[in-house]
Amino acid sequence: MADDLPSGTEVDSRRETQARDPSTSVSLLTCARLPTAEAEFRLCLYGNTADDKEHLALVLGNVQAGEGVMVRVHSECFTGDVLGSRRCDCGEQLQRAMACIAEAGRGVILYLRQEGRGIGLFHKLRAYNLQDRGYDTVDANLALGHQADERDYSVAALILRHLGVKSVRLLTNNPHKIQRLRELGVEVTSRIPLEPTVTAENADYLRTKSERMNHWISVSAGPNASPPKEASDERPA
Numbered sequence: 001m002a003d004d005l006p007s008g009t010e011v012d013s014r015r016e017t018q019a020r021d022p023s024t025s026v027s028l029l030t031c032a033r034l035p036t037a038e039a040e041f042r043l044c045l046y047g048n049t050a051d052d053k054e055h056l057a058l059v060l061g062n063v064q065a066g067e068g069v070m071v072r073v074h075s076e077c078f079t080g081d082v083l084g085s086r087r088c089d090c091g092e093q094l095q096r097a098m099a100c101i102a103e104a105g106r107g108v109i110l111y112l113r114q115e116g117r118g119i120g121l122f123h124k125l126r127a128y129n130l131q132d133r134g135y136d137t138v139d140a141n142l143a144l145g146h147q148a149d150e151r152d153y154s155v156a157a158l159i160l161r162h163l164g165v166k167s168v169r170l171l172t173n174n175p176h177k178i179q180r181l182r183e184l185g186v187e188v189t190s191r192i193p194l195e196p197t198v199t200a201e202n203a204d205y206l207r208t209k210s211e212r213m214n215h216w217i218s219v220s221a222g223p224n225a226s227p228p229k230e231a232s233d234e235r236p237a
Helices: 078-082 090-104 120-132 137-143 154-163 175-183 203-212
Strands: 025-035 040-048 055-060 069-075 107-112 167-171 187-192
Touching (some): 025 154, 040 154, 055 090, 069 090, 090 107, 090 167, 107 154, 120 137, 137 203, 167 175
Antiparallel strands (some): 025 040
């Protein structure tokens, strides 16, 4: 399936890429050209042995053996990404990541199928109902018997390795994501923030992410917030 590979990416699509845990691996299933409003990407579908889900890589340009490749590791959010929900900043983060990578001319968006910070759409909607009763996004998860964040980034690290990415500039506000990717062997050289647009609907959610999950978010940021600038991954004092 060499003609399925991202343009400029020399990878054997038949080869499985294994994690440090030899029981986990990913394999490229197919790729296709994907023209969007931002740029023409290649959309690649990956299978894996860790779960029964198919994860995606949206690739722009030649990332093989790339140093400092702009990368967004994005977890699926049907309500935000597809329906434009204002309860969260997920859809906005995805669109801004696509725009940033298009402007850079090279990069990868990994779309991981772990809805609701890993709890699935059913429990995410139940958590929404609890939030409407006064729970914050963390306590709602806990009340349903889940952790605040159950996401796993092992597959993300494997896909980046399969694509041949050597080091990344990560589009994120989440310090745990940086830490976990580094633990999985991904060299994160810097962070590019994605400051959200704060609205009446998402302000409490964003405040909870900042105060209880240690995300780098300025809840006072409004629609005229400045564009993202590359930053260190040290939490501001």
